[in-house]
Amino acid sequence: MDHFHYQDGVLCAESVPLARIAESVGTPFYCYSSATLSHHLAVFRQAFASIDHLICYSVKANSNLAVLNLLVEAGAGVDIVSGGELARAARVNCPPERIVFSGVGKSSAEIRAALYRGLLMFNVESRAELERINRIAGEMGKIAPVSLRINPDVDPKTHPYISTGLRKNKFGIPHAMALDVYQVANTMPHIEIVGLDCHIGSQLTQLDPFVDAVRRVRGLVELLIENGINIRYLDLGGGLGIPYREEEETPSPALYAEALLSELEGLNITLVLEPGRAIAGNAGVLVARVEYVKQGEEKQFIITDAGMNDLMRPALYEAYHTVIPVQLNDSAETSIADVVGPICESGDYFARDRMLPNMAEGDLLAVRSAGAYGFVMSSNYNSRPRPAEVMVRGDDFSVIRERETIESLMAGEQIF
Numbered sequence: 001m002d003h004f005h006y007q008d009g010v011l012c013a014e015s016v017p018l019a020r021i022a023e024s025v026g027t028p029f030y031c032y033s034s035a036t037l038s039h040h041l042a043v044f045r046q047a048f049a050s051i052d053h054l055i056c057y058s059v060k061a062n063s064n065l066a067v068l069n070l071l072v073e074a075g076a077g078v079d080i081v082s083g084g085e086l087a088r089a090a091r092v093n094c095p096p097e098r099i100v101f102s103g104v105g106k107s108s109a110e111i112r113a114a115l116y117r118g119l120l121m122f123n124v125e126s127r128a129e130l131e132r133i134n135r136i137a138g139e140m141g142k143i144a145p146v147s148l149r150i151n152p153d154v155d156p157k158t159h160p161y162i163s164t165g166l167r168k169n170k171f172g173i174p175h176a177m178a179l180d181v182y183q184v185a186n187t188m189p190h191i192e193i194v195g196l197d198c199h200i201g202s203q204l205t206q207l208d209p210f211v212d213a214v215r216r217v218r219g220l221v222e223l224l225i226e227n228g229i230n231i232r233y234l235d236l237g238g239g240l241g242i243p244y245r246e247e248e249e250t251p252s253p254a255l256y257a258e259a260l261l262s263e264l265e266g267l268n269i270t271l272v273l274e275p276g277r278a279i280a281g282n283a284g285v286l287v288a289r290v291e292y293v294k295q296g297e298e299k300q301f302i303i304t305d306a307g308m309n310d311l312m313r314p315a316l317y318e319a320y321h322t323v324i325p326v327q328l329n330d331s332a333e334t335s336i337a338d339v340v341g342p343i344c345e346s347g348d349y350f351a352r353d354r355m356l357p358n359m360a361e362g363d364l365l366a367v368r369s370a371g372a373y374g375f376v377m378s379s380n381y382n383s384r385p386r387p388a389e390v391m392v393r394g395d396d397f398s399v400i401r402e403r404e405t406i407e408s409l410m411a412g413e414q415i416f
């Protein structure tokens with residue numbers, strides 16, 4: 001459920017017409033609905049209400065401070081993967097006991113910063129990382145809380161670039177080596193084992209891979225507890241998919257919770273979850289203006305002022321995003337078109353061979369489901385300033401990140 005709807009033929013975010021925002025801030029821009037973000041978090045929490053749990057929103061999905069602030073104020077924790085994300089969590093005053101630190105390549109500086117600030121746990125991905133954390137914690141006179149991220153070798157049946165729980169992926173500690181590494185960790189003087197973690201991939205549209213993964217790690221949790229190792233937190237990562245097409249059905253957080261909880265019965269742990277996309281994905285759109293409509297020999301191209309540098313998911317994963325006009329025109333004819341950007345690459349598209357109402361120069365369109373992995377993955381390719389980000393609340397909106405300027409693009413560069 002989201003709050004992007006047509007009112008009298010005009011696409012609105014909550015009660016604000018997107019055209020009004022376009023007039024005020026220019027295009028392209030990302031627009032997030034605060035009510036949708038809050039709603040998605042509430043639905044997730046409700047789904048797991050029957051057990052002890054902590055929702056740690058995965059900051060990588062959308063790390064804008066206004067987004068983080070809203071979620072943290074509503075009680076979410078955060079899943080971070082870098083010193084930059086740690087600083088963002090600190091900026092919105094996320095309590096340390098609600099921060100989990102994931103990622104395969106934590107640098108010494110990042111480990112130090114997290115220990116200095118405090119956190120619920122590091123999700124440790126290798127023995128080498130464990131040793132490094134133990135050493136740094138020792139130097140700082142601290143005890144580092146850790147979970148080991150276990151790779152359960154389960155096929156998440158999603159895009160290969162966003163599968164992480166297979167044996168061939170770089171992530172986690174192999175299931176078969178888990179007990180050994182836990183035993184080593186247990187002897188380290190500056191490590192306190194607090195949990196077990198596992199994340200198998202992103203945009204999962206089926207529940208069985210989650211269930212397979214939980215089954216595999218549940219056995220391990222029981223084995224660890226039998227061996228006297230203290231597992232208080234079970235972190236099952238993120239990964240719940242969202243519908244990118246109107247007709248697409250993905251499991252609701254309630255069904256996802258039901259599937260997980262039935263596998264966890266009788267286990268005395270606090271469940272940690274790290275949803276990113278399920279919270280932010282359908283809470284945002286990218287709004288662009290049509291620059292040109294070009295009739296090619298085979299099809300029409302709708303050329304917009306947003307490009308793959310602003311939203312790279314189609315170029316990177318051939319991801320499908322629904323594209324809709326901001327102003328409905330019932331009498332407009334439809335035709336098949338590609339919606340593309342101005343960048344010098346054929347991968348620069350948002351939609352291919354899509355049946356769309358005919359559009360004209362100056363029209364606005366919205367690329368849906370752009371709230372997660374949209375702005376955060378944008379770049380300045382082709383020396384394009386990144387778009388503004390706007391948040392809507394009710395009938396009000398605010399710019400939560402200014403559009404970059406051409407001057408800002410060159411800041412820090414020097415002629416040698």
Ligand code: LLP
Binds near residue numbers: 079239
């Ligand atoms: N936890 C860990 C350890 C992760 O690696 C990820 C995502 C998440 C949580 C959040 O997953 P989510 O609930 O959002 O599926 N750029 C790609 C997605 C990459 C996801 C990477 N890890 C995309 O645009 O589809």
